[in-house]
Amino acid sequence: MRKIVGGLGLVALALGLWVVARSQQAHHPAARHALEPVRAHVLHWTTFDQWVDALGTATSPRVVTVHVQLDGQPLIRLNVHEGDFVHRGQLLAQIDPRPYQIQLEQAQAQMQRDQQLLDNARVDQARYERLLKQRSVSDQVSKTQDAQVKADAATVATDQAQLDNARLQLSYTQITSPMDGVVGLRQVDPGNLVHITDPNGLMTITCMDPMDILFSIPQDDWMLLQSSGTHPQVEVWNRDQTAKLVDGAVLSHDNQIDPASGTLRLRAEVSNHAQTLLHNAFVVVRLRLRHLEHVHVVPEQALLPHGAQTLLDLVVHERIEQKPVHVLARNGEQAWIAADDVADGALYVAEGTDRLEAGMRVRLSVDPQP
Numbered sequence: 001m002r003k004i005v006g007g008l009g010l011v012a013l014a015l016g017l018w019v020v021a022r023s024q025q026a027h028h029p030a031a032r033h034a035l036e037p038v039r040a041h042v043l044h045w046t047t048f049d050q051w052v053d054a055l056g057t058a059t060s061p062r063v064v065t066v067h068v069q070l071d072g073q074p075l076i077r078l079n080v081h082e083g084d085f086v087h088r089g090q091l092l093a094q095i096d097p098r099p100y101q102i103q104l105e106q107a108q109a110q111m112q113r114d115q116q117l118l119d120n121a122r123v124d125q126a127r128y129e130r131l132l133k134q135r136s137v138s139d140q141v142s143k144t145q146d147a148q149v150k151a152d153a154a155t156v157a158t159d160q161a162q163l164d165n166a167r168l169q170l171s172y173t174q175i176t177s178p179m180d181g182v183v184g185l186r187q188v189d190p191g192n193l194v195h196i197t198d199p200n201g202l203m204t205i206t207c208m209d210p211m212d213i214l215f216s217i218p219q220d221d222w223m224l225l226q227s228s229g230t231h232p233q234v235e236v237w238n239r240d241q242t243a244k245l246v247d248g249a250v251l252s253h254d255n256q257i258d259p260a261s262g263t264l265r266l267r268a269e270v271s272n273h274a275q276t277l278l279h280n281a282f283v284v285v286r287l288r289l290r291h292l293e294h295v296h297v298v299p300e301q302a303l304l305p306h307g308a309q310t311l312l313d314l315v316v317h318e319r320i321e322q323k324p325v326h327v328l329a330r331n332g333e334q335a336w337i338a339a340d341d342v343a344d345g346a347l348y349v350a351e352g353t354d355r356l357e358a359g360m361r362v363r364l365s366v367d368p369q370p
Contacts, residue, residue: 246271
């Protein structure tokens, strides 16, 4: 009998606890149905840039190897340091000028001698012309003197050419920069004999600004770029794509598709004032294929792949509605969706979609901008 009474007491206690719990749930509905918090964005008409990424190589439009033009002479001085920026015509180096200075002086002396002979021949020519008028000399003597004057004049002209050549050879002892650019590592130290045939020359000079970027894109992307009418803009990033280096534009392109890869080779030109790019550096190029106005754009992470469909989580009357959408293009961060799929002003969820299900009630907060 005691056992029966004890059992009835436990049942009564359990029933009382259940009634209290139901009463608390009736006063606190959130405890019964906790709502999932979501942050939604408002879908608006906006712009969309479609990009394609490609591996590229930075190349200088001009790289000059500086060679000597006189053979077998010692290099006596370098006037610039490695890494210096030099201007066109700036003195870079000097070789021993003494042999060529001597040749110049010899040519000057030879010309002075022959010029005196020419001057004397012309005096005789004038005298013979007067005597010929007086019939004091024969016509043959006068003509012989005329020929002598012409021969001496030819000799002076030859001397002048030799003198100009001697000056030219002497000028070659001073090696100047053929363009503006940055000096590379020196290939010869002062004191060594230099030769015209030295394969590495004295140094290289590289034009650093502007810089060319060579890269290739698939032929379908090139056709899309052509049809869009967009001026081809590029962004140049470092190899791991953590920092954008410079901006630029496509300068030219090849005239044929590479049949082995189905790609087209392009050349872009970028400004390189800060010299962030070096000749032959590997970079990542982002080419803008097209720029669109007044389209619907959502972040990539807002889209849910579902079999053959792509879904977008919408919030309608504080419930999740999964809407199939057509993705027209992607740029790695955003996706352009068909305008007829979702109405302008709709609320969509961009983050945390993996914890949401169709029909789920949510607690909503709205960000006006995507």
